[in-house]
Amino acid sequence: xxxxxxxxxGNLQKRLEIxxxxxxxxxxxxxxxxxxxxxTFSLIETPSVKxxxxxxxxxxxxxxxxxxxxxxxxxxxxxxxxxxLLKEWETQWGQNAICQPxxxxxxxxxxxxxxxxxxxxxxxxxAQASRALVLRSWKARLGGKEAAPWISERGVTLxxxxxxxxxxxxxxxxxxLEPGDFLEATLEYIVLPQFAADYYGSNQSLRNALEKxxxxxxMAHREAxxxxxxxxxxxxxxxxxxxxxxxxxxxxxxxFTLKGGLGYVPVTFTGLPSSTGRVLLVxxxxxxQTVHGNDFWQTDFDPNSKTWSQTFNIPxxxxxxxxxxxxxxxxISRENFPRN
Numbered sequence: 001x002x003x004x005x006x007x008x009x010g011n012l013q014k015r016l017e018i019x020x021x022x023x024x025x026x027x028x029x030x031x032x033x034x035x036x037x038x039x040t041f042s043l044i045e046t047p048s049v050k051x052x053x054x055x056x057x058x059x060x061x062x063x064x065x066x067x068x069x070x071x072x073x074x075x076x077x078x079x080x081x082x083x084x085l086l087k088e089w090e091t092q093w094g095q096n097a098i099c100q101p102x103x104x105x106x107x108x109x110x111x112x113x114x115x116x117x118x119x120x121x122x123x124x125x126x127a128q129a130s131r132a133l134v135l136r137s138w139k140a141r142l143g144g145k146e147a148a149p150w151i152s153e154r155g156v157t158l159x160x161x162x163x164x165x166x167x168x169x170x171x172x173x174x175x176x177l178e179p180g181d182f183l184e185a186t187l188e189y190i191v192l193p194q195f196a197a198d199y200y201g202s203n204q205s206l207r208n209a210l211e212k213x214x215x216x217x218x219m220a221h222r223e224a225x226x227x228x229x230x231x232x233x234x235x236x237x238x239x240x241x242x243x244x245x246x247x248x249x250x251x252x253x254x255x256f257t258l259k260g261g262l263g264y265v266p267v268t269f270t271g272l273p274s275s276t277g278r279v280l281l282v283x284x285x286x287x288x289q290t291v292h293g294n295d296f297w298q299t300d301f302d303p304n305s306k307t308w309s310q311t312f313n314i315p316x317x318x319x320x321x322x323x324x325x326x327x328x329x330x331x332i333s334r335e336n337f338p339r340n
Contacts, residue, residue, distance in 0.1 A: 059177075060154075062168040062187060064114060064131055067156055072128055073163040075116035078217035079151055081107025082225055085217055088113075092155050094162035100153035102172045109228055110135040112151055112166055113220035117194055120161055127198040129191050132220035133168065134227075136186040136242040142170045144178040149185070186242050192219050203263045205317045223262065226319070230259040236269070236326075244268045244311065247326075252278060254326040261316030269326055272308040275299045279332060280312055281325040287312060 065071075077100070078088035086106075092099035105112075117128040133151075140147045147170050155164045168187070193199040196210035213219055229241050236254035239246040244266035247254045252272055258265065272278075280287045280297075289296035298311040316322065 059170050059174065060167040061170070061183065061185075062133070062189075063165050064133065064189065065156075065163065065165045067154075067165065068158065070120065070156070070158075070161075070163045070165065072117045072119055074114045074131075075118065076113075076217075077153055077166055078113040078115070078220070079103060079105065080111055080113075080217065080221055080224075082109040082228070083107065084221060088217055089153075091153060091164045093164050094157045095155040096157050097155055098152055099155040099164065102150045102152040102169060104171075105135060105149040105151045105168075109224045110149065110151075111220050111224035113217035114166055115194075115215055115217060115219075120163065128194045130194050130215060130219055132188075132190040132192065132223055133166065134188040134190065134220075134224045135168075136188060138183075138185045140170070140183040140185070141181050142183065143174045143176055143181065147171055147174065186240075188223075188243060190220070190223050192223070203317075206263060226260065226262050227265075228260050229265070232257045239270070246270060249326060250307070252326070252328050253331075254324070256324050257321050258314070258316065258324055259319065259321045261314075263315065263317065264313040265316045266311060266313050267324065268309055268311040270302075270307070270309040271305070272310060275301070275308045275310070277329050278310070278326055279329060280314075281323075281327065282314055283323055284325075287314065289313075 073093060074091055076088060077091055078085060080086045087103065089100060112133040114131040117130060119126070119128065135149060138149050140149075150169045150171055152167050152169060152172075153164050154167055156162065193206075193210060193214075195214045196207060199207055199210055201207075209219065209222055213222070229245065231238055231241060231245060233247065234255040234257075235249075236256065237248040238256070239248055245258070246268045247256065248271045249269045250271040250273070252274070254269055258267075287296070296312070300309045300311075301307075302309065310326075314322075314324065
């Protein structure tokens with residue numbers, strides 16, 4: 001998911017858009033938007049929402065869970081980066097106050113883990129989830145100057161229930177946004193099985209990891225570190241690495257190498273002149289995931305540019321380098337590769 005907002009004079013808007021792609025745990029990732037008056041946070045492709053300068057007693061760009069809703073209570077949280085664990089602590093529920101001092105989210109790949117979950121009510125008992133946040137990119141001017149991301153825990157009392165949430169925030173000293181401030185960030189929100197026994201999917205790599213590190217911060221670190229993608233493009237233009245690798249391919253062809261990924265890695269080719277007539281090769285073999293015919297990719301039309309995009313989910317379960325090629329059918333043997 002992406003966060004983008006800018007401040008200047010203008011009207012507030014609220015938008016919601018939720019496309020889905022598979023991730024390493026064979027679950028959907030979502031892009032959506034949140035709005036907190038008087039600031040709007042848009043978590044979709046590349047929106048820009050303008051607002052006037054404003055003050056607030058508390059800023060939170062992202063929460064897990066929310067101040068007004070939670071279905072579970074976690075007993076531990078942790079933060080770290082590509083090097084591993086930086087800090088783990090016991091959560092503190094209730095009081096409607098920050099209960100863990102804000103910590104700067106540092107490193108090349110900052111991540112946070114919310115684990116040892118239990119249901120809020122015994123009647124809701126059943127399989128629970130561990131959750132993780134991974135910050136893939138961050139660029140911000142807040143309060144008129146460059147700002148780093150911070151993370152904190154806030155205890156919540158809601159009705160007769162107590163729990164806590166994890167908050168992505170600006171520096172704790174910030175209480176005012178100035179005209180010209182902006183935030184551009186790519187944040188992954190990951191939901192993982194709590195225990196290996198809860199997982200019924202076919203991803204053996206994920207199952208092995210759960211059997212070793214279930215219900216710990218190590219699952220979040222695995223997602224952050226092993227999905228650090230490295231792409232080298234020979235043909236086409238790389239637009240982004242997360243949440244989906246996006247390649248601009250106006251002639252309908254692309255050629256690149258990929259290193260890094262867990263389970264399924266979403267790849268989108270944009271600017272395509274048509275919706276059909278291509279085959280995707282992974283390590284020189286056609287990607288074939290058919291269940292009911294041509295159903296293993298997603299095609300979208302852009303009415304403004306009158307071009308197409310096509311999204312595939314490529315299975316990657318190692319740290320090796322893989323060759324990915326998108327080719328028009330007329331450039332390859334129709335006998336060797338099936339028509340998409």
